Amino acid sequence: MTTKSLGNPFSDKTDLRHGADCGCDGCLAGHGHDAGHAEPSMMSSEEMLERAVESAVVRSVFGHNDIGRRSFMGMLGGGTVAAALASVFPLDKAKAAILDNLGDPEKTDLNIGFVPITCATPIIMAQPMGFYERYGLNAQVIKTAGWAVARDKSLSGEYDASHMLTPMPLAMTLGAGSVATPYIMPAVENINGQAIVLSNEHMDKRDPAQWKGFTFGVPFEYSMHNFLLRYYVAEFGLDPDVDIQIRVVPPPEMVANLRAGNLDGYLSPDPFNQRAVWEGIGFIHTLTKDIWEGHPCCAFAAPLSFAEELPNTYGALLKSIIDATQYASNPANRKEISEAIAPTNYLNQPVPVIEQVLTGTYADGLGEVKQVPDRIDFDPFPWHSMGVWILTQMKRWGYIEGDVDYKGVAEQVYLAADAKKVMEDLGYEAPDVTYKSHTIMGKTFDPADPEGYVKSFAIGKG
Structure with a gap:
């Protein structure tokens, strides 16, 4: 996902595209903005929205031709253009109308639950790095042992909102595994970022067909981990309900159970995959991105009532x-983030372990150092087609x-x-559609025919 600039649109020194080959003064100097104006990361939410309105209007006037815009600003001067534009378009009124519609948060002191894994990076880092405060919130992130x-x-109601696995709000809304309660998931946290780890005792069993009788850990029944593990072994001819055992194990307990021999392997979130390598007891068999490139994992979720009763708080x-999430999507920020989320009250992990996950330069436990920059990535857009795929797997396996x-x-x-509106308000690009096809282990999923997809598998209960 590319980031639109929130630099000054009336400056000829700012490239609003900020692509890989951006040659504006700000990018050449190592930052994407005009030196004479506030950096977007230091703006208040109101200033960011005002800048976004200005940018949208100027982009439209110049037909999104940024070279033409910069040339024109250089010839006439940004101040002259701004004054001329204001005479025909009420910029100040447009900005005021947007800000008036926002309102202050009805509730500022919030409790947000998280499970200590790297998938929760945006939710965790938003506290020590000031993202909640930027939008007028005093949010406390609370470490939680597991997803149950x-x-x-x-x-x-103890948590106002929570880090959840992407299948959870679907299951909770349907009453699968809990009392049916309407939940919403307006943002995905991470894509990719998981792995199948095997005990070092099984280095000679790299073919999943050899895993009959193995016991695997997953962090929760309603998790991408469970559904991806089931999908993976079934593609190799194993029935996950007959040929292997799948146990729910909280992520922080995965490594200890692997060491004790209670598990032969697990499909888990990081940093516990990398921690098994760090401890010298396991190796990374495969990354989940090699099962489904770009799959969703964790998300920001809340009861529907939270958004209905506290709309301004929800928006903030x-x-x-x-x-x-957008800040975390920039690889250049990953080492800084690793240090921010490593302390005891957050992930409680060595910084090098977290860095190996977030940067994608890691030891695999098999004697190699891998370079996989997108081992984990961060993209907030909640594709409806991903939700449909998850529901097909819940149906396939009898949930x-x-x-x-x-x-x-x-x-x-x-x-x-909601995600699209906020992304665009903050100056980020968002998709214009909410459905697309996905490829999982070479098989294309068409969200237009979910029931046909469920019935297409030889192994399953659906």
């Missing part, structure tokens, strides 16, 4: 999360039964319109 606890504390929180309104449920829970 996170779910229950969210349902009880969503801006905080999306802004932090939900009967007729399923795949499209209706995905669109009710995954609030793509």
